[in-house]
Amino acid sequence: MVASANSTQSISITLRVWRQAGPKAPGKFVDYQSANLNPNMSFLEMLDVVNDELTLKGEEPIAFAHDCREGICGTCSCTINGKPHGPGKGVATCQVYMRAFRDGDVITVEPFRAEAFPIIKDLVVDRSAFDRIQQAGGFITARAGSAPEANALPVPKPDADLAMDAATCIGCGACVAACKNASAMLFVAAKVGHLGLLPQGQAERDKRVLAMVSTMDAEGFGNCTNQYECSAACPKLISHDFIARMNRDYLGATVRAAFKPESMASGGGA
Amino acid sequence: MATLDPKIPSGPLADKWRKHKTDIKLVNPANKRKYEIIVVGAGLAGSSAASSLADMGYKVKCFVFHDSPRRAHSIAAQGGINAAKNYQNDGDSVHRLFYDTLKGGDYRAREANVHRLAEVSVNIIDQCVAQGVPFAREYGGLLANRSFGGAQVSRTFYARGQTGQQLLLGAYSALSRTVGAGLVELHTHSEMLDLVIVGGHAKGVIIRHLVTGAITRHSADAVILATGGYGNVFNLSTYARQSNATAIWRAYKRGACMANPCYTQIHPTCIPVSGDYQSKLTLMSESLRNDGRIWAPKKKEDAKKAPADIPEADRDYFLERIYPSFGNLCPRDVASRAAKRMCDEGRGVGETGLGVYLDFSDAIKRLGEAGVRERYGNLFDIYHEITAESAYQQPMRIYPAVHYTMGGLWVDYNLMSNVPGLFVLGEANFSDHGANRLGASALMQGLADGYFVIPYTIGDYLAGQKPGARPSIDSAEFKAAADGLASATKRFLDTKGKQPVSHFHKRLGKIMWDHCGMARTKEGLEAALQKLPALREEFHATVNVPGSADTLNQSLEQAGRVADFIELGELLCRDALTREESCGGHFREEYQYPDGECKRDDEKFGHVAAWEFQGEGKAPLRNTEPLNYEFTKMSVRNYK
Secondary structure, X not given: OOOOOOOOOOEEEEEEEEEOOOOOOOOEEEEEEEEEEOOOOEHHHHHHHHHHHHHHOOOOOOOOOOOOOOOOOOOOOEEXXXXXXXXXXXXXXXXXXXXXXXXXXXXXXXXXXXXXXXXXXXXXXXXHHHHHHHHHHOOOOOOOOOOOOHHHOOOOHHHHHHHHHHHOOOOOOHHHHHOOOOEOHHHHHHHHHHHHOOHHHOOOHHHHHHHHHHHHHHOOOEOOOOOOHHHHXXXXXXXXXXXXXXXXHHHHHHHHHHHOOOOOOOOOOO | OOOOOOOOOOOOHHHHHHHHHHHOOOOOHHHHOOOEEEEEOOOHHHHHHHHHHHHHOOEEEEEOOXXXXXXXXXXXXXXXXXXXXXXXXXXXXXXXXXXXXXXXOOOOOOXXXXXXXXXXXXXXXXXXXHHOOOOOEOOOOOEOOEOOOOOOOOOEEOOOOOHHHHHHHHHHHHHHHHHHOOOEEEEOOEEEEEEEEEOOEEEEEEEEEOOOOOEEEEEOOEEEEOOOOOHHHHOOOOOOOOOOOHHHHHHHHOOOOEXXXXXXXXXXXXXXXXXXXOOOOOEOOHHHHHOOEEEEEOOHHHOOOOHHHOOHHHEEOHHXXXXXXXXXXXXXXXXXXXXXXXXXXXXXXXXXOOOEEEEOHHHHHHHHHHHHHHHXXXXXXXXXXXXXXXXXXXXXXXXXEEEEEOOEEOOOOOOEOOOOOEEEOHHHEOOOOOOOOOOOOHHHHHHHXXXXXXXXXXXXXXXXXXXXXXXXXXXXXXXXXXXXXXXXHHHHHHHOOOEOHHHHHHHHHHHHHHHHOOOEOHHHHHHHHHHHHHHHHHHHHHEOOOOOOOOOOHHHHHHHHHHHHHHHHHHHHHHHHHOOOOEOOEOEOOOEOOOOOEOOOHHHHOEEEEEEOOOOOOOOEEEEEEOOOOOOOOOOOOOO
């Protein structure tokens, strides 16, 4: 199954990779030469090859995050030549192929950088802040067994389609890495937009946006200053319009929360 | 010898589940919080189980090796999820879905399990919609459906080509809600490396934290494994790179039986391998076969030519030729095997000779390029991204690839394994798909198990366990398991051999694919059973695992998984060798009809084979559970 070396023009590159042994250790760029690469190999397969070579030389391989390798799980997270997920539009790191580079190129590879994404090792960062934002309110409460008949609640097709546009977010964090403020607004807005557009999501709409935004702030993400780098870097091309929608929801929810009387209800009963 | 009591409730098929739900024991609400349940895995089955059990009041700990539960590979499922809603008014019913699924599985699944799956399918859609899953809708705002293979009704619900993603994010949102509310303790980067059995019952797990390397012990009143399938035993597959069999394999070595491991599904339309560096195969949806025509060159010497240079007369539309009534839309296993035969004859195309053409030129003539783009545009884009070729201008190259495993740990009707207290859900168990899974049924089963089966059936076991009687993690069983793990880790790191882990995974994959892939023979399987123990020995003697145990060490993680895959591969071949018949995804060349269809032997093999570990170096024991078909007749599967 070996691809013959002469059938496709193989390329050689210099890989300039961020190496960092642990969260507290100092990091630095290290250069590696990689020769005879088939341009049809994916960027992550190139890293596999480099890592096997390092292993054979007795060096520790480069740690990088990856899993599905088809652009849907959101695990891979490299900044390639300064761009989160590298060259190409609407793709994740795992969908970058070596044919995007030329023979002799120097390719700089870094982790997604943000204060809220501490580095674990080399190119692997900790994105658990995203999970905590979801846990704060990124859901519709619906216990198993309690759901009404699915077609009891029609959803206008345009709303369902727009909700789906937002729901395609893969939670990779490229939006944060691309933003000069390390803002997570696109990520949060995508979930707020998805659930807020659906009739099922109305009961918790105010509570959701307030909880998710306050958790986002507490996790150390910055704010949006309308540069839209997030949308440009997003592998699913989620529109920054959802940020405007979230801001509107947040404002409304804040005002309503200030004037909303609280129920005196307490537990107990006959 | 293991006791394999399927515990199928008595009575008419359609009443079994309802009756069972009223018969099984309950745990009262105040007592539920005294029980602790461990859930390993957070894909569709794991997330839905963890959140549902937490909502009921149980204390739940959920362990995932990913950095977030949202990464589980359920996310990659494209097509859809079946449910017998009959929204299309086309005659669908619970019985029809039951029948299609049972027949699709080539009559190797349990009737009662499959019927229950069909029954709860309708609840799944309700549940997902309530959670905000943005399924496709019609202009009136009601849910849309599409058709899928193996069915004559339209019952598949979908969210563009990302149905798995949306269902998983729905289950993840439910899990996140229960984690946020303090009802589930979520442990990420946490890989289960052993099952702890105390007094014959599953009472805990040993976990390695993949970032810190810490090995911790966790006890519980019951353990649920929802850790997915084992298709990466073939190395190259449509699975995620990290998908592994370690949790189920280590449970097997602790006494849980492994059922029908040889039932593996190979999907005909994937993008072919381009070189030995390849890590992953990508699926091209089966729907393409509606309009694409599959062919290979008639002459070997044309195989390396550009497709445009091969005249029409020299093209062999082999599916249309061999299967004139079904043509390009013949069943998955038949299409896969036919493509393999063309390549074996030296007529395979592409750089590696392992590929055939899927040609849209006729469809483009008929529908125009815009018409084809409207139907399949996103798939053509993916194809272009990976191969840099335009399928509008030249035919796609495709080749079959592994993408699902029907076999798994044996479970009874309650989804409990033969080890009391150990439950297995989703792809990790063996129960509902028989020898072949139909499209859009995997998502259905994962969510059925997690939302609507385990919440009922786990109570039946827990009601018999004294609340608060969990063993201490300082007990001898926990200590022995944790110590065993630490020394296994040390052995890997100390070997300092010549080859990286990936080298062995590739070799394992090649042995499995060559001898236990699409077409299996006695000779081939026997050869594999010679090669695999040698590979295993070589692996342990010469593997090179750099780095240390107390930090993120991806080589070390992979080493443990590949070690398990090599052992599992051996069991898979053994199962394939002993099952002297062809059924669904298991095709033995010796057992086929003249037209290449599977020749089952219901007399001798109308049973589940459940393998029981007998100790290192000893042959495993083959237990059987007879499949008693009370309501359906086992017949020859016919889609003509």
